[in-house]
Amino acid sequence: MNRKKIVILGAGYGGMITTVKLQKMLGTNDAEITLVNKHDYHYQTTWLHENAAGTLHHDRTRIKIADVVNLNRVNLVQDTVVAIEQDEKKIKLENGELTYDYLVVSLGFEAATFGIPGLLEHAFTIGNINSARLIRQHIEYNFARYNNEKEERPELLNIVVGGAGFTGIEYVGELVNKVPELCKEYDIPREKVRIINVEAAPTCLPGFDEELIEYTMNYLESKGVEFKLGTMLKQVSADGVLVEKDGVQEEIPSQNVVWAAGVRGNSLVEEAGFESARGRITVGEDLRAPGYDDVFIIGDCALVMNKETGRPYPPTAQIAMQEAEVTAHNLKTLVQGGDKLEAFKPDLKGSVASLGHGQAIGVVFGGKKLFGMSAVIMKKIIDNRYLLKLGGLGLLLKKGKFNIFK
Ligand SMILES: Cc1cc2nc3c(=O)[nH]c(=O)nc-3n(C[C@H](O)[C@H](O)[C@H](O)COP(=O)(O)OP(=O)(O)OC[C@H]3O[C@@H](n4cnc5c(N)ncnc54)[C@H](O)[C@@H]3O)c2cc1C
Incomplete structure (x- = not known):
């Protein structure tokens, strides 16, 4: 049995929605799913200003990953990503190394x-x-x-x-x-x-x-x-x-x-050698990095152009989640041997x-x-x-x- 290895980097909006969708969409024999995150919790970035002011306790903002992800189905690796070596399909972590067949980069933003x-x-x-x-x-x-x-x-x-x-x-x-x-x-x-x-x-x-x-x-x-x-x-x-x-x-x-x-995409993306502007990669319609058919980039690390305005969509949780849904769907297609991938169309609410x-x-x-x-x-x-x-x-x-x- 040749189970594909899917590795998802970052348990933010993009990474979490990709993971919970995939755990439902794929059977155990289809793929091995690994989620890598610095902490054993996911936090809602959109609430952090309340934690920073002290009007909301930070425990309201963080959610244990194990409370929403089925750990019988998904390997949770609590570690820090230090490098993405896309030519060797390898992820270097502070405490180890992972290899992948398909990668989802959802490592979020940094201050610019x-x-x-x-x-x-x-x-x-x-x-x-x-x-x-x-x-x-x-x-x-x-x-x-x-x-x-x-x-x-x-x-x-x-x-x-x-x-x-x-x-x-x-x-x-x-x-x-x-x-x-x-x-x-x-x-x-x-x-x-x-x-x-x-x-x-x-x-x-x-x-x-x-x-x-x-x-x-x-x-x-x-x-x-x-x-x-x-x-x-x-x-x-x-x-x-x-x-x-x-x-x-x-x-x-x-x-x-x-x-x-000001925010920019995670600098690991730039360091990995993907072509990017301030850590954000202009992805293809199917959300893959140009030239890398096995790498999906979503959330604040991705740049999607709005063809009507000629400007990129601003990085938001709303877009990260919608991208995650399309990515999960496209990964399912790929691991099941298909090649017709869905195009991402933002539905701004x-x-x-x-x-x-x-x-x-x-x-x-x-x-x-x-x-x-x-x-x-x-x-x-x-x-x-x-x-x-x-x-x-x-x-x-x-x-x-x-x-x-x-
Ligand atoms: C205060 C504030 C308010 C906002 N309000 C809104 C709003 O109202 N509506 C809206 O749509 N958007 C809002 N945004 C923007 C939104 O939060 C981001 O666009 C969204 O979080 C991007 O999601 P993401 O999945 O790309 O990354 P994130 O949600 O930032 O997640 C990234 C994850 O990667 C992990 N990670 C990072 N580096 C590493 C590493 N090296 N190794 C392992 N793990 C790593 C982090 O721990 C984190 O879990 C707001 C942002 C802020 C800061």
Whole structure:
């Protein structure tokens, strides 16, 4: 019996959906399925801004892989991928090596720092469970320090968020709920704390609907957020940031700098020698890497062009999951000896950004705008729908979001 070896790298949205689909679609005799991930849990990246603010405990965000993947059917290898050697069909891990017949690369994203001096060393990024926990604890520690210092030290209380795109705005939305709690906890007057959102584009949520942008800014400003739009982050140091608008520079003291302004594909993809732009590979219609019929690239490591706009689709969980479904289908075809592969066609259902407790905005169903509570409800539906898809009713009841005011 010649069972094909399918190896899936990364248990994010793309890797998890590929795995749970394949375990249902393929018989034991069809293929040996291996899932490799750094941890024994999957986390919902789309909730990490809440963990980073401290408005949601990280245990709500992580899901034990064994709770949704059938380990009698799938080999789970908890290890870190260090290299993909596609010419030898080999994966180098920190603690071993794997070979494959078919590979799925779903290793997600890394922060793009655009060469800004000091950013890598002094700013935090919301990238995984542990980096989110670090941000939460770091900010709380600085609040705890504040009243124990002899001198006034505003850098302990100023929070600078770089980027007012989706992630930056969602994080700032959580901070406006968390900061008053921290102030109460550590005897700090709320007016001493600044939440400053720096964005190079002339608006927040660049590319989004204007009415929704206005709603977002009005709401967040009413909660004390200072927007610095059309402003470039030039430098980050241990004690603050240097920003520039219209040629005028300003220093903002801060030991709480969170960079949420750019992502790129996992650098392992570049190092493997695939042709990529910022770690993202322009994949074929069937989601295979050009020139490699045995390698599928999905999620934030893949780049799919939108033929209508001539621009790539933005990397989202929504797209990663849809790509995973097509990949599972195509792998089934290949291991069963077929060659007619399905083409990936994104079915964009819209996007909804949360703005903290009881607030959100979004566009769904081909253009319907949502504000406030209707957007909050839609966001919960999207989050809960994913849990249902991944692990059925049991997972939904365990991890779902049902309180529309939190
Ligand atoms: C705060 C935030 C909010 C977001 N909100 C939304 C939203 O509302 N809607 C939306 O559609 N998208 C949203 N996104 C984008 C979305 O989260 C990503 O597009 C999505 O996570 C990509 O899925 P993926 O499967 O490619 O990778 P990921 O979900 O990032 O998973 C990658 C996996 O690979 C593992 N891994 C990485 N490197 C290694 C290694 N070397 N060895 C072993 N394992 C490794 C990681 O541990 C992880 O489990 C948001 C992103 C952020 C950061």
